[in-house]
Amino acid sequence: MSVATPTTATGVGLRFTETAMEYPDGTVALSGVDLTVEPGQFISVVGPSGCGKSTLLRLASRLEEHTAGEVAVDPSALAYVFQDATLLPWRSVRKNVGLFCELRGDGKADTARRVQEAIDLVGLTGFEDHFPHQLSGGMRMRVSVARCLTVDPGVFLFDEPFGALDEISRQKLNDDLQALFHDRKFAALFVTHSIAEAVYLSTEVVVMSGRPGKILDRVPIPFAYPRDPQIRYSEEFAHLCARISTSLAGKEH
Numbered sequence: 285m286s287v288a289t290p291t292t293a294t295g296v297g298l299r300f301t302e303t304a305m306e307y308p309d310g311t312v313a314l315s316g317v318d319l320t321v322e323p324g325q326f327i328s329v330v331g332p333s334g335c336g337k338s339t340l341l342r343l344a345s346r347l348e349e350h351t352a353g354e355v356a357v358d359p360s361a362l363a364y365v366f367q368d369a370t371l372l373p374w375r376s377v378r379k380n381v382g383l384f385c386e387l388r389g390d391g392k393a394d395t396a397r398r399v400q401e402a403i404d405l406v407g408l409t410g411f412e413d414h415f416p417h418q419l420s421g422g423m424r425m426r427v428s429v430a431r432c433l434t435v436d437p438g439v440f441l442f443d444e445p446f447g448a449l450d451e452i453s454r455q456k457l458n459d460d461l462q463a464l465f466h467d468r469k470f471a472a473l474f475v476t477h478s479i480a481e482a483v484y485l486s487t488e489v490v491v492m493s494g495r496p497g498k499i500l501d502r503v504p505i506p507f508a509y510p511r512d513p514q515i516r517y518s519e520e521f522a523h524l525c526a527r528i529s530t531s532l533a534g535k536e537h
């Protein structure tokens with residue numbers, strides 16, 4: 285196992301250079317990953333189960349330390365949305381959304397302003413005093429996204445956040461997320477098992493191989509933001525999905 289170069293700050297959002305990850309038990313999850321995500325780029329990662337997608341996010345967030353190559357992350361706030369909304373059940377929506385501000389020791393007035401702005405942005409106005417058990421799965425994910433927005437993230441990591449939702453809620457959250465991205469222009473790295481979701485949201489879709497995960501294909505998505513939900517039914521959209529599906533199957537185009 286080679287020694288990794290320490291993570292350093294750069295001007296870009298997030299950069300992996302020849303990044304590899306071998307877990308202590310000898311599992312090589314990733315090998316030779318070169319990927320840059322700049323502000324204004326929304327990059328989705330698709331790949332077979334166990335190919336190292338979540339590992340990539342954990343390396344970006346420093347929850348895990350890479351074992352070779354480099355991972356450079358913008359020093360400005362980093363946000364991580366997990367598959368589970370990870371809310372505190374005894375706290376109201378307002379108190380859950382304000383958690384990071386509280387932990388940072390932000391002033392009360394500033395926190396209240398940031399929290400309300402984030403709640404409004406994710407469409408939860410009027411639900412400020414509800415508790416997590418009073419919300420639908422989609423609403424809980426909105427709270428999770430709002431909590432991240434309060435720190436105004438430069439780099440936004442998403443680990444299949446909408447995978448557990450029904451199709452209609454998922455599409456609505458996709459619509460709102462791409463509008464939010466258009467508005468905020470953060471650097472986004474989004475892991476999903478849904479090719480259609482990846483194409484709809486992203487500026488580029490990265491296809492990974494089976495373990496150890498390597499980048500097999502990169503597919504730029506040409507649609508302008510904000511995106512019309514109807515693009516999902518266009519021929520171009522279908523072509524892009526087919527191309528990604530072919531890459532995932534390891535076939536030539």
Ligand SMILES: Nc1ncnc2c1ncn2[C@@H]1O[C@H](COP(=O)(O)OP(=O)(O)OP(=O)(O)O)[C@@H](O)[C@H]1O
Pocket residue numbers: 307308309311312313331332333334335336337338339340495
């Ligand atoms: N802490 C760990 N120790 C050892 N091996 C691990 C650890 N975490 C993950 N792995 C292994 O690393 C590989 C990549 O795991 P990872 O969770 O990143 O894959 P994934 O692409 O996100 O999978 P999925 O799509 O099923 O969520 C898998 O083989 C997994 O078993």
